[in-house]
Amino acid sequence: MRIKCPLCGDRDSREFTPMGHETYMNRPDDEGWSPAWDNYLHLRDNPAGITREMWYHGAGCTSWLRVERDTVTHDILRVELAADVKRGNS
């Protein structure tokens, strides 16, 4: 598996750490416990097919990335900087 980092180019997947579904990009604002936290921490669609995840390029540019991936074929379809996604620049 190779991941094309927007900053570093095509790299071995060993340089990256998967964090999980892109749900983790949108932390709830609620101060106390709420269903939003259950959604954020626990509940998942868990698709067999296309999914979007957070990956960390720890052995490269140390960027957080949003990776679009196929969970059945392991194909990497799209990689963006998470910061760009948050800013709406993707």
Added chain:
Amino acid sequence: MRYSGWQVIKQGLSGNRGWKPAWRDPAPKAEYDVVIIGGGGHGLATAYYLAKEHGLTNIAVLEKGYLGGGNVGRNTTIVRANYGLEGNSQFYSHSLKLWEGLEQDLNYNVMHSQRGIVNLFHSDGQRDAYARRGNMMMAQGDDAILLDREGCRKLMPFLDYDQTRFPIFGGLYHKRGGTARHDAVAWGYARGADQRGVDLIQKCEVTGIDVENGKVVGVQTSRGAIRAKKVAMCAAGRSGQVAAMAGMRLPIESTVLQAFVTEGLKPVIDNVITYGMGHFYISQSDKGGLVFGGDIDFYASYASRGNLPMMEHVMEAGMTLMPMIGKAKLLRSWGGIMDMSSDGSPIIDKTHIDGLYVNAGWCYGGFKATPASGHCYAHLIATDRPHEAATRHRLDRFNTGRIMDEESKGSQHNLH
């Protein structure tokens, strides 16, 4: 037919012409009392105990592929009860006791071998943690022995005791742990359920769960609609997809866990051994192959195969622990799809839909749980009350904060 030594001799002398298929291949009926989605180890065990202990026999097990074609046939066959957490400890202890009577109960040779498990430790701190775990196992009524380095050397002289990076300080020896022939467990439960009248329906994929007024009324399948009073989801690895048919989201992400087996070798490893400093565990099958595995590949996957980095990691861990393994040739590797729950423990519970039950989230520990999972799930389905060994494996524990975090890592998807 009752299997026995006498039958083997009799059939052997008469050209083995008298053996019958171990279960029927029925067409689905229009209605059942209970429909179980998933013909793996847990689903078959559930059907078996529903029939045996609760007298329900109008049951169908629906399997989209073939019986035991999922994780029950894709694991490293380890059976143990060395959990420490309240709830898990009782549950796996219950499971091991069921294992110990399983072959007689099923009249089927599942090759359950209590060859012992040694969890190695490599530092003073790890020794303390394992001593504590051993005490908890004994407090639960199970067995544990704390071995020192020489005790380990006596049992396992082939380990590398001279390495300076991760020296072996000792091990926690769980004598009643061991292995079982994984496929045979599925087959034994299938045969036992079939003998009690359960319909095992293969190549029958569930495509929808029918709910009316908050109550489950049946399922849609690739072989037509089937009405049911109760529907039990039991499709670990694919739990997310099955639950989605009922409009549910589970606290589960599916990932892949790889396992490996070498060519057949002469007997060399007597026990199951786990490495405390690298994710690596190994035993030797009765056929002679060294069976070993490591950690999950950590990204969501339904591919039933892993990638090379984790394979390399497992091989490296094996080599640092027992350099002799480098001479063995790897024969096969494969991956199983793991239902990873966010706290690392399973779910056996009712759902918000009346008559719909969930059994999921077995992470990488489902095989040893097979008897207790089926036993407790059957109890829940038949009585609508959790079995006393599985009261904490609730679906709502994530939202209420009563998580079951055996490894004290937290309740988040990237932690287990």
